[in-house]
Every structure is written in structure tokens, then in C-alpha cells.
Amino acid sequence: MGASILPLRADGLALIRDGQRLLDNMSFVIPQGGITTIVGPNGAGKSLTLRLCHGLILPDEGNVSWAHDARLRHAMVFQQPVMLRRSVRENIVHALNAVAHRSPQERANEALARFNLNALADRPARLLSGGERQKLAIARAWALEPEVLFLDEPTSQLDPAATREIEALILALSQEGLTILMTTHDLGQARRLADRILFFNRGRLIEDRDSASFFDAPETPQARAFLAGELI
Amino acid sequence: MFNRRIVLSLALATFASAAVAQTPERFIVVSSTTSTTDSGLFNHILPLFKAKSGIDVRVVSQGTGQALDTGRRGDADVVFVHAKPQEEKFIADGFGVERKPVMYNDFVLIGPKSDPAGIKGATDIVAALKTIQTKQAPFVSRGDKSGTHAAELSLWKTAGIEGEQLKGAWYREIGQGMGAALNTASALNGYVLSDRATWLNFKNRGELAIVVEGDKRLFNQYGVILVNPAKHTNVKAKDGQAFIDWLISPEGQKAIGDYKINGEVLFFPNAQQPGA
Amino acid sequence: MDVTSAFAEAFSLITRLDTGFLAIVGLSLRVTFTAVALAALVGLPLGAWLAMTRFPGRSVLVVAINALMGLPPVVAGLIVFLMLSRSGPLGGWGLLFTPAAMVMAQTLLVLPIVVSLTRATLEELWTEYRDHLTSLGLTGHRAIPTLLWDGRFALATGLLAGFGRASAEVGAVLMVGGNIAHYTRTMTTAIALETSKGDLPLALGLGIVLMTLTLAINAAAYAASRIGARYAG
Structure with missing residues (x-):
């Protein structure tokens, strides 16, 4: 695989649409390992930041840089996972073919086994339940052997049981060495998963702390208000 | 899946050429x-x-x-x-x-057995046509510049009937072939000029029968x-x-x-x- | 000849597999299959390209192709006729009054349907798949194979609709094929001819086959959309 693509550096990112600064002066560094969670109210720019990091959109100001050529070495799971109109297995094989993986079938089998999806392998992916879809989306991303995984609101559509299962998966992947940058609007989830918190408000990075100190002693009035459940 | 698509395209292409390529020498x-x-x-x-x-x-x-x-x-x-x-x-x-x-062969004037113009058995085609026009009995014309159409128009001309006189609800120009004209005449109970061969081979006659034949001007x-x-x-x-x-x-x-x-x-x- | 005996004879033509009758049915199917296959070969890539490309005048082209879906068959026939006549630009090919001419006319009828449907289907899928495919590096023309495959049920339905339109058409094939016995006589032109001769059994027999075919096409289209719905979730 070569040298690590990390750290990821976001440097002075701004995104401007219709004269509005949706993101402004956004800078942070993601080193190797751990779960970094972006929290903040709706419209804070959480998803946009993931998309910028993943390269789906380009910033109007600033830049995203990796330590090494990072093409196809980071993967992303979307809030509403895209399920191709194919079987579960074919969904994984398709992604592997797209990145010209050397042995798509074998790797797909590994992914199916790793995520307990063998029983569903030949089912049309779009008939899966919400939790199963999310699991497939993560399995599909994992199959690509990324170093960094971006997760956008991975459990926003799920019931508590499925949420628990996905959270356990995320923790396990992190322990296996995958670096994770995720967003969530669920503060409980952030508490349960995050090693580090990036708190966004109105397109700006307000606090960048380790998780425990963010929740115990937020530094800014906005963060205190947000944690208290107030509208900010 | 990529292979499947290639195979499919090849099959279609083969099929396409096979369909077009069978030409006798x-x-x-x-x-x-x-x-x-x-x-x-x-x-x-x-x-x-x-x-x-x-x-x-x-x-x-x-x-x-x-x-x-x-x-x-x-x-x-x-x-x-x-x-x-x-x-x-x-x-x-x-x-x-x-x-x-x-x-x-020859042309024959076909008409309904009820014969509204009262011309059945006539031997003079020109006189018969004049009667049809006078009585405004339904007449179906090919109207398609065919040989039969040309023959019909020349007979009307001989009868001194042309141009505006061939307009009106009784005179139906259909712009189609002989068979279609016979079918129309059958449906309308109208008169129609036909070549004898098509008439003999025509199966859906209904109430139609030959009303005028044998005039040497009907030669075809x-x-x-x-x-x-x-x-x-x-x-x-x-x-x-x-x-x-x-x-x-x-x-x-x-x-x-x-x-x-x-x-x-x-x-x-x-x-x-x-x-x- | 009354209608009852016409029906009886029509069924007898079908059940005893009359060779002349089968030849007409066979030619019709061959011409229409070929036309639909050609329209698919050209129309699927063209529609996909239209779906994935932006250029000035694209909307005009899209509207024009949509409008061509309603191209009157006789106009398609006239166009092919004028092209292929010995006095026309492609007269040297000597294709007027041949099955190839009928294939061309029918292809012209089916092509706009295929292009238009492919474009619409792929655009819709692209909206849904954009994030995922972009993430995998499949953008622009590289996304097309995925989109075509995932749109396969909608596209199959479209091809069947094209097949239905082409196989039921009479004006264009009569004009460019000439309804030559044993050579360019299709089900529809034979029905027109035999009706004009007053030979109703053959016309009826062919009519029954055409109806059955239409029914089969619609059943297949329904099945495709049902299976598609299963995969579409």
C-alpha cells in the first residue's frame, strides 16, 4: 500500500454558494487513527466538510491535502446509502471493479463474511432494511481497503437496535486501525464513539477538542448552548 | 457483466446482418x-x-x-x-x-343489386353514367391516377360530365386501389368501375353485382x-x-x-x- | 364470406402452420427485431451520451428527439423512400423495395424512443447514484455502463414499446418495401392488401397473430417492470 496518506490537512477551506459562505476559514488536521466526530446544528456544514475531504466537491478557498497520493485510498458512506439495482454481492463487486481491484470476487467474499452478510448475498440490495443497507454500504467501502473512512450521519435513519449494531461496527473498524471521520447529530453517539470532537456552527469550526473535555467542559458559549440543547 | 454486454451486442449485430443479407442473386x-x-x-x-x-x-x-x-x-x-x-x-x-x-380484359360497371339508378342490363356505359349523375346515385371513384381511374374519367368525359359536375356527396374519390374501391362501394351500396379480373377475384361482394358490361368503350x-x-x-x-x-x-x-x-x-x- | 367462417379459416391458417403465412410472420419479426436491435445499438450509447454530457444546444436536441418520438410513420417512410429511390441520394445502394429499406424505416421510428428513454432513465439514475459513483471515480462516460445496467428493466420496457410501434406499423413499410409477395410482404401490409382483395381469413389470421404478439410484448413489458420493481425496491 505504500506510505500512509495521513495526516489529512484542511487549510482555510471556504465554500461559497449564491454569495453565502457555507463554510469559512475551516482548518483542521486529521492524524492517523481514532474516530473524529463532527457535531453541530443543522446547516453547520458537517456533510459539506466530509465531501470536501473526500474530493466530491472542490473548495472555493483553501485546500485539502494528504501526505501522499490519496486517490482511492479513502472511502465514504453517505447518509442515504446508494444501493445499486443489483444483489448485495454485486454491489460490492461493482465497487471493486470500479477501482480495478485485483480480485473482486474474493475480496467481495471477504467483505460479506466480515460483515455477516453471507445470508443476504444474493438478495436485491434495495430490498434490505435500513440497518442492513447501512451495513452493506460500510462493507462496500471497507472492501476497497481504504485508510480513511468518511461516514455521514451513519445511523440517522435507523432504529435503536440497528444503531447499536452499526456503532459496534464503527468501533471495531477503528480498533482494526481504520481512521474514521464522521458526522452525527446524535450527541449520545458522539459521546459513545468519538475520540475527538470538531464542533461546527454556521460553517465555522468553533471547537476542536478531545471528546471527554468537549463534553465535560466546553470552552465556547455556542458549544455550551448546543450541549444544553438550546437553539443556536 | 461487461462480457455479457459485449456478447449481447455481438448477437444483435449478427442478427441484424443476417436479416438484411439474404438477397437472391x-x-x-x-x-x-x-x-x-x-x-x-x-x-x-x-x-x-x-x-x-x-x-x-x-x-x-x-x-x-x-x-x-x-x-x-x-x-x-x-x-x-x-x-x-x-x-x-x-x-x-x-x-x-x-x-x-x-x-x-374489360371494365365492368359494378353496382348494388337494388340498383337505385335503374341501369341494370344497359349496354351503353355512357348513358348509364349519365343516369347515375342525374339521379345522384352513390359512385365510388378510385381517385388515384390509376389506369382504371383514367379510364373512368375518360368515360365521364365522353358522357359530357367533368370538372365541377364530378363534385358532390354522390361522387366519392377514395384515392386507393381497386380492392379498396370495391369494399367502399359494397359498404355504401354505390356504383364503381372495376376491371373484370379484380372483380372476379374479389371475395367480399356483399350486395354488389355487374350492372353494365360489354360496351366496346370498356375495353382495357x-x-x-x-x-x-x-x-x-x-x-x-x-x-x-x-x-x-x-x-x-x-x-x-x-x-x-x-x-x-x-x-x-x-x-x-x-x-x-x-x-x- | 361471413365473419364466422372467416374466423374459422383464420384459425386453420394458424394451426396448420401454412407456409406462406409463416413466411409473412417470419419476415415481419425479422425486420422488426433487426430494426429494434439497430435502434438499440445506436440509441443506447447516444441516449447515454446525451444524459451525461452538457453542451450548448443540448436542450434543443433533447426536445427535438422527444418530438421525434411522435414522428408519423408515413413521414419516416417518406424520408427513407426519398433517400433510397434511385433518384435519391442513396439510390446507388439499390435498397428501395427490399427488407433492408423496411428495417431502415422502422429503425427511424424506434430510434427516438430508445434515445429519449435512455437519456431520461440514465439522468434519473445519475441523480440518485452521483455521489456513490463519483466516490468510486466513475464520472462522465465511465458511469455509463453502470447506469445502463441498472436501468436495464426500464430500458427493456422501452425497447419493447419500440418493438410494438414498429411491428404494428403499415404506412412506412408499405411505402419503402412495396409489399412484394414472398419478399417484402409483412403482416401489416398483407392485412392491408388482403382486406382490399376481400380475402378476410388471411387478413384476420395475421391480425390474430399481430394481436397475440402485441399481447406478448405487453406481458413481457409488464414482467420486466415487475422484476425491475423487485430490484428497485
């Missing part, structure tokens, strides 16, 4: 009139010609006017029609090489013309001429005379008759 295109086809004459004589010559004759049946146009554009090798003045003009304009008379001559290869180099002059030569040979003439429906001869060969 030797054939000519003859543009002829609906009457020769609808009467079943070609079904009778073409297999005989093919057996003799090995040439496949592809007949496109249209009205005489349209059939001559097809020849004029070079889309046929031979035209086989029945409207002598138009045929002579075709030759004079340089589109045809030579006109050969082949056969004749067919001629055959090779399209001029000097005008259209694609014309298969040799094979086209072979077909024409066969039609006017004793053998071809016999084949035409042998074609009968219910014991009735439909076309009378007359290739040797001077001036036909």
Missing part, C-alpha cells in the same frame, strides 16, 4: 397495377417464368400513374400497366424503351415497357427484356390465357394484335 423489380396483382395473375404466371429463366420477379403493385412514376424514378426495371396514352407519353419522355401490348389494354437504361443505369435491361420477351412469347401468352377463376378467363392475351 437474380431478380428484377416490376411496377405494376393493383389489378394484375389483386386478380392473382402474377401468382399464376411468375412461378412459370422463374422456372424457365431463374429470374425472380418482384412486383410492386400501385396505380398505373404511380407505377409509371416508380419507373420514371428508376425504382423499377419494367412497368406493366394499362393506360395507353400515359404509356406513350412515358416513352416519348424517354423513360421507356418500347411499349409492347400484352393482353386485355395492358402494355409492358422496359425502363430506359440510358436514363437509369441501374436498370437490369437484359433480365427485364427477358421478362418482356417471355410475356409476349407464345409460352407467356398461353400462361396468361390459361389463368381462370371459376372457369372464366381474366385476361385475353393479344401481343400479336397490331396497334393494341
Whole structure:
């Protein structure tokens, strides 16, 4: 695989649409390992930041840089996972073919086994339940052997049981060495998963702390208000 | 999945070429009139010609006017029609090489058995047409510049009826072939001029019957013309001429005379008759 | 001839597999299959390209192709006729009054349907798949194979609709094929001819086959959309 693509550096990112600064002066560094969670109210720019990091959109100001050529070495799971109109297995094989993986079938089998999806392998992916879809989306991303995984609101559509299962998966992947940058609007989830918190408000990075100190002693009035459940 | 798509495309391409590529080696295109086809004459004589010559004759049946146009554009090798003045003009304009008379039959006036114009059994076609016009009895005209249409218009003209007098609810121009005109006449209980051959071969007669026949002005001559290869180099002059030569040979003439429906001869060969 | 006996004879033509009858049915199917296959070969890539490309005048082209879906068959026939006539630009090919000419006319009828449907289907899928495919590096023309495959049920339905339109059409094939016996006589032109001769059994028999075919096409289209719905979730 070569040298690590990390750290990821976001440097002075701004995104401007219709004269509005949706993101402004956004800078942070993601080193190797751990779960970094972006929290903040709706419209804070959480998803946009993931998309910028993943390269789906380009910033109007600033830049995203990796330590090494990072093409196809980071993967992303979307809030509403895209399920191709194919079987579960074919969904994984398709992604592997797209990145010209050397042995798509074998790797797909590994992914199916790793995520307990063998029983569903030949089912049309779009008939899966919400939790199963999310699991497939993560399995599909994992199959690509990324170093960094971006997760956008991975459990926003799920019931508590499925949420628990996905959270356990995320923790396990992190322990296996995958670096994770995720967003969530669920503060409980952030508490349960995050090693580090990036708190966004109105397109700006307000606090960048380790998780425990963010929740115990937020530094800014906005963060205190947000944690208290107030509208900010 | 990529392979599957390639295989599918190849299969489709093979299929496409197979469908287009089956062309017999030797054939000519003859543009002829609906009457020769609808009467079943070609079904009778073409297999005989093919057996003799090995040439496949592809007949496109249209009205005489349209059939001559097809020849004029070079889309046929031979035209086989029945409207002598138009045929002579075709030759004079340089589109045809030579006109050969082949056969004749006659036109008959068909009408409903109830005979609203009261002309049944008449022997004078011109007088009968005058009566139809006077009584405004329904009359169906081909209206398609065919040989039969030309013959009909010339008969009306002889009766002194033309132009505005041929307008009105009683006179229906349908712009279609002989069969369609007979079907329309059957539905409307109207009169219609038909060639005898198509009439004899027509099955959906309903209340229709022959009301006037035998007038010498109802004579209907067919001629055959090779399209001029000097005008259209694609014309298969040799094979086209072979077909024409066969039609006017004793053998071809016999084949035409042998074609009968219910014991009735439909076309009378007359290739040797001077001036036909 | 009354209608009852016409029906009886029509069924007899079908059940005893009359060779002349079968030849007409066979030619019709061959011509229409070929036309639909050609339209698919050209129309699927063209529609996909239209879906994935932006250029000035694209909307005009899209509207024009949509409008061509309603192209009157006789106009398609006339266009092909004028092209292929010995006096026309492609007269040298000698294709007027051949099955190939009928294939061309029918292809012209089916092509706009295929292009238009492919474009619409792929655009819709692209909206849904954009994030995922972009993430995998499949953008622009590289996304097309995925989109075509995932749109396969909608596209199959479209091809069947094209097949239905082409196989039921009479004006264009009559004009460019000439309804030559044993050569360019299709089910529809034979029905027109035999009706004009007053030979109703053959016309009816062919009509029954055409109806059955239409029914089969619609059943297949329904099945495709049902299976598609299963995969579409």
C-alpha cells in the first residue's frame, strides 16, 4: 500500500454558494487513527466538510491535502446509502471493479463474511432494511481497503437496535486501525464513539477538542448552548 | 457483466446482418397495377417464368400513374400497366424503351343489386353514367391516377360530365386501389368501375353485382415497357427484356390465357394484335 | 364470406402452420427485431451520451428527439423512400423495395424512443447514484455502463414499446418495401392488401397473430417492470 496518506490537512477551506459562505476559514488536521466526530446544528456544514475531504466537491478557498497520493485510498458512506439495482454481492463487486481491484470476487467474499452478510448475498440490495443497507454500504467501502473512512450521519435513519449494531461496527473498524471521520447529530453517539470532537456552527469550526473535555467542559458559549440543547 | 454486454451486442449485430443479407442473386423489380396483382395473375404466371429463366420477379403493385412514376424514378426495371396514352407519353419522355401490348380484359360497371339508378342490363356505359349523375346515385371513384381511374374519367368525359359536375356527396374519390374501391362501394351500396379480373377475384361482394358490361368503350389494354437504361443505369435491361420477351412469347401468352377463376378467363392475351 | 367462417379459416391458417403465412410472420419479426436491435445499438450509447454530457444546444436536441418520438410513420417512410429511390441520394445502394429499406424505416421510428428513454432513465439514475459513483471515480462516460445496467428493466420496457410501434406499423413499410409477395410482404401490409382483395381469413389470421404478439410484448413489458420493481425496491 505504500506510505500512509495521513495526516489529512484542511487549510482555510471556504465554500461559497449564491454569495453565502457555507463554510469559512475551516482548518483542521486529521492524524492517523481514532474516530473524529463532527457535531453541530443543522446547516453547520458537517456533510459539506466530509465531501470536501473526500474530493466530491472542490473548495472555493483553501485546500485539502494528504501526505501522499490519496486517490482511492479513502472511502465514504453517505447518509442515504446508494444501493445499486443489483444483489448485495454485486454491489460490492461493482465497487471493486470500479477501482480495478485485483480480485473482486474474493475480496467481495471477504467483505460479506466480515460483515455477516453471507445470508443476504444474493438478495436485491434495495430490498434490505435500513440497518442492513447501512451495513452493506460500510462493507462496500471497507472492501476497497481504504485508510480513511468518511461516514455521514451513519445511523440517522435507523432504529435503536440497528444503531447499536452499526456503532459496534464503527468501533471495531477503528480498533482494526481504520481512521474514521464522521458526522452525527446524535450527541449520545458522539459521546459513545468519538475520540475527538470538531464542533461546527454556521460553517465555522468553533471547537476542536478531545471528546471527554468537549463534553465535560466546553470552552465556547455556542458549544455550551448546543450541549444544553438550546437553539443556536 | 461487461462480457455479457459485449456478447449481447455481438448477437444483435449478427442478427441484424443476417436479416438484411439474404438477397437472391437474380431478380428484377416490376411496377405494376393493383389489378394484375389483386386478380392473382402474377401468382399464376411468375412461378412459370422463374422456372424457365431463374429470374425472380418482384412486383410492386400501385396505380398505373404511380407505377409509371416508380419507373420514371428508376425504382423499377419494367412497368406493366394499362393506360395507353400515359404509356406513350412515358416513352416519348424517354423513360421507356418500347411499349409492347400484352393482353386485355374489360371494365365492368359494378353496382348494388337494388340498383337505385335503374341501369341494370344497359349496354351503353355512357348513358348509364349519365343516369347515375342525374339521379345522384352513390359512385365510388378510385381517385388515384390509376389506369382504371383514367379510364373512368375518360368515360365521364365522353358522357359530357367533368370538372365541377364530378363534385358532390354522390361522387366519392377514395384515392386507393381497386380492392379498396370495391369494399367502399359494397359498404355504401354505390356504383364503381372495376376491371373484370379484380372483380372476379374479389371475395367480399356483399350486395354488389355487374350492372353494365360489354360496351366496346370498356375495353382495357395492358402494355409492358422496359425502363430506359440510358436514363437509369441501374436498370437490369437484359433480365427485364427477358421478362418482356417471355410475356409476349407464345409460352407467356398461353400462361396468361390459361389463368381462370371459376372457369372464366381474366385476361385475353393479344401481343400479336397490331396497334393494341 | 361471413365473419364466422372467416374466423374459422383464420384459425386453420394458424394451426396448420401454412407456409406462406409463416413466411409473412417470419419476415415481419425479422425486420422488426433487426430494426429494434439497430435502434438499440445506436440509441443506447447516444441516449447515454446525451444524459451525461452538457453542451450548448443540448436542450434543443433533447426536445427535438422527444418530438421525434411522435414522428408519423408515413413521414419516416417518406424520408427513407426519398433517400433510397434511385433518384435519391442513396439510390446507388439499390435498397428501395427490399427488407433492408423496411428495417431502415422502422429503425427511424424506434430510434427516438430508445434515445429519449435512455437519456431520461440514465439522468434519473445519475441523480440518485452521483455521489456513490463519483466516490468510486466513475464520472462522465465511465458511469455509463453502470447506469445502463441498472436501468436495464426500464430500458427493456422501452425497447419493447419500440418493438410494438414498429411491428404494428403499415404506412412506412408499405411505402419503402412495396409489399412484394414472398419478399417484402409483412403482416401489416398483407392485412392491408388482403382486406382490399376481400380475402378476410388471411387478413384476420395475421391480425390474430399481430394481436397475440402485441399481447406478448405487453406481458413481457409488464414482467420486466415487475422484476425491475423487485430490484428497485
